[in-house]
Amino acid sequence: MSNYPPKTLVIFPKITYNNNRWHFTPNLLFRDNSIIITLRPARRISDMAVTTFAAIDVGSHETSLRIYEVSKKFGIRELDYVHHTARLGYETYSTKHISYHSIDKLCTILNGFKEKMKEYGISDYMIASTSALREADNNLIVLDQVRQRTGFRIKILSNSEQRYLCYKSIAFKENSFHRLIQKGTLLVDVGGGSMQLSLFDKNNLICTQNILLGSLRIQEFLQDMQKHTDNYQNLVYEYISNDLHTFSELYLKDHKIKNIIAVGNQLRTFVKYLTVHNFGHLQPTDSKGKKKDSVSRQEYDEFYEAISSQHPEDLAKELNTSVDQASLLLPTAMIYHNIFEETGAEQMWLSGITLCEGMAADFAERKERISPAHSFLEDIIHTARSTAARYDYSRNHCEYVENAALKIFDAVKRQQNMTKHDRLLLQIAVILHNCGSFINLNEVGENSYKIIMSTELIGISHKERMIVATAVRYLRDYFPEYSELQDGFDKEDYVRIAKLNAILRLADAMDRSHKQKFTAITTSLRRQTLTITGSTLYDITLEQGIFRNHSDFFEEVFGIQPILKQKKTMTPKHTDSTKAKNGGNHE
Template identity: 25%
Template sequence: MKNKTFGLIYLEPDELILQVFERPSMKLITEVRSGTMQVGAHPVANYAHNLVAIVNSLTGFQRVLADYGVEQTKFYGNREDLSPVAARYVADQIEVRTGLKIHWLNTSQLIADTLSRLMTKLPHFDELSKKSLYVLSMGLNTSTLAYFRHGKFQMSWDIDLGGARLSQLVTTLRQTTTNPSEIILDYISSKLEYLVPELRHVKKSRLLIQNVSTLAQSFVPAGEQLGEVPREEFEQRYQSLITATDQYIISHYDVNEQSVNWVLPNYLVAERVIHLLNAKHVYATNISVLDGVTTAASGGQQLISQMIRTSADNLAQRYGADSKHNAFVAALAVKLFDALQPIHRLSQNDRLLLEIASKVDDIGNFINPQAHYRHSAYILEANPLIGLSDKDNHIVAEVARYHSMESPHINQRSNTSLDLESQITVGKLAAILRMADSLDDSRQQKIKQVRLRLHDDELQILAKADDDLVVEQWAFQKKSQLFKAIYGLKPVLITKEED
């Protein structure tokens, strides 16, 4: 008989949580939480310091999982501001001591998971986002502001502000000044300054605040997931918190001795964002990051993939890329990918990465057309796309790097920082993208139909066009060499004009 339970463990900087669900309904059977763990100053994700407590909690969780007969468990961790090296160390120690393998999620992935949950499970979301809805997701180290319209994700902005990190600044300022809140407000405003041009034309917007438990507890009715926060009541509470003592906050809000320090910073950020947006209506939700992780773990990837595509389109537009050329190359690249599936044997996630790389491979032209592929790579490394893991974002950047001239080299530093399997994936995807890109080298989308045919050691590409393909033929001869080297097939372009 197939096991009907599923376990999910989620590690975040201040807490470890176990949930057991019933399948296929994903009804929550039980939830167990660890004691509060002390967050760090630098970084906030102080997992190495809390390792003994983490291992002890996990050992207890394993007994609960055994009691419920859970055979499949997924274990996720919020990497927050932990370095990749430190994350590997912590993961290794956890696996050695418990046998559990953790899958780290970066902030970008967690935000995408949470937004996906809001879009699918929050009542009246389509109505709320019919015109302009902004979602402020507060984190411990950083936060995110996302924009929705007509029920669909439009764009997001990273904000270098988080409750725990700001609370550390507040603590320091209280020792040196009598008005720390005013200084913090100026600091927050400086961090939001880059959004002012982006939001200049915002009118009659709505703001949904997520991951601020004190707001959700006060304004979301029992048994519901959404509640409106009257501006006057928010302002009164905000003003009282500026001068409130920790003891007052603990006695009036359901917070512990550590998270009490995050209450005021969260309200300070929310107040500045409300002011910046001139939000006419403010809402709070009790849907958490953990809820988002649960949705993603149970297969809710479609909306996240669409968010990744939208973010790639936004990045391409920001850097002035040719949208028609991007769309043509992306469509052709995934067509080649699908037709060549028995040969490359890559995954559907790799297909998505190829599509994304096709949309952003030319953004480096914004800096300099000469060696633009290198500029594209480091722009992508500096601007991770929402929903992508660190490794996937790195793969996209490397595929963009090799889409034009350079080929992956065993000693190339950017390539060797990936594991061997990912290096092979980069080569396979770059070879397909390079060939697809060559078929629109004139940037005029002349080809209207493409078919593939394998003949002995040749990959024949039969293309129908509405104009001559002299430029494309020339580019194809150069750019198809990488494909031949990686796949062992000789690409041949056979052209025919449309009737």
């Protein structure tokens, strides 16, 4: 430092290279006589870190690549977007089979994407497909060919996983989402193969339903019939209207729908149409010059009337897109028009959300610890409760068993290395375990299994739904050996199911009479003994007997002996239930 005179400020830049980007960190050194003071930025490195992430959507009509920049400071920002037409859905929805020609084209596209990703130095990515591969009878062959020829391992998303990613993206991207769902809001996600209708009200997800009415599937199904009619628009309307009306009658009659949130790849074309035409109320910006993100019912009717009068060839030229892409605009527009009619909604919010953005949001939450304002965990639980209510479940019994089951889980979770997600699956299983009694009191487990397997639970995978259903299926019957299960579970899945089932058996035994006899429940794990103490003055002979019947299975699964003790005092009912549901007092 002797080369620098007194009272000299010296900047020593620290330059690092990370994730294909140069990062500059200044170190400020101030020399005053013999004193050197080092000043560094107060911001933590983790707060400044930027990760580049790629999301690839192998869709029904096109395969797309979106590249994002993800950081705590700036959130999620799109850097690049590339897409190519690959009409996998046309083959899947008509023949259930994807041809070699389509596989070859897909591999060529993906290898091109691979080169683009190299330009950005990307190591974090996700590649996913939905119904186009999910419904193809040769999807395993397609996955293997893609892996061999490109190195990519495509993940085929279940419908619930696909929609959950999109919902996450909306919550990340838009602050208005939380405000909108305070009142009746229908989120309509129209894809190529199907649509997802999800009802939100009072900040909760009430229900969700998948209908096989996607724009590409509609077009493919009606292709031959179109030749025999002069009114294709009416043909499409008749095809889609009954299913949408049925959904409205079953799920919307007790809710006033004020908003529609539109999701899907076709929304890009919608917005482009508004921008190109720029007529009447359909301005691309509002009165303050801001980009519009919603249209009123009147504005949408004008848009629908205009687009219905144009041929796909004319639309393609006008929007500078392919005829195939333009031809999907009318079925999509008709779906939203029909939903406006069924719901009487006042406005439609054009979210512009895609599956790729959902993948980026999921990555941001998992890797960068960036969380959306809206809690989708609560949505999953609320949907399970709404489903159980449709089957007239015993609410008091289920809440009581839920409290007991979660306390048992929290007592053993650390020793057994059980996760928060295991706890969620247990909670869903408890909520739905008794809904089968609505159908037949003699086969409650089997009927509950069928109800769960037929119910869309956004946020858990199809396999996790099978795990929940199987844990409920054998609640009171003999629990099968691994070789007896026919649902393709691996050995880890089998053990997971057994653990959930063993906990559920004990908790259900504690309220076999459905009289909620215990007014307070505590748990204590000492060595290999789990003591469950309940406060009550009632006769618990029935509960003790059934508990003992299930204790051997619990001990076999966990290596822990459960004991049920009675504390003969009275305390207010369910004083500890809220704490158990929210995470318990055991770590």
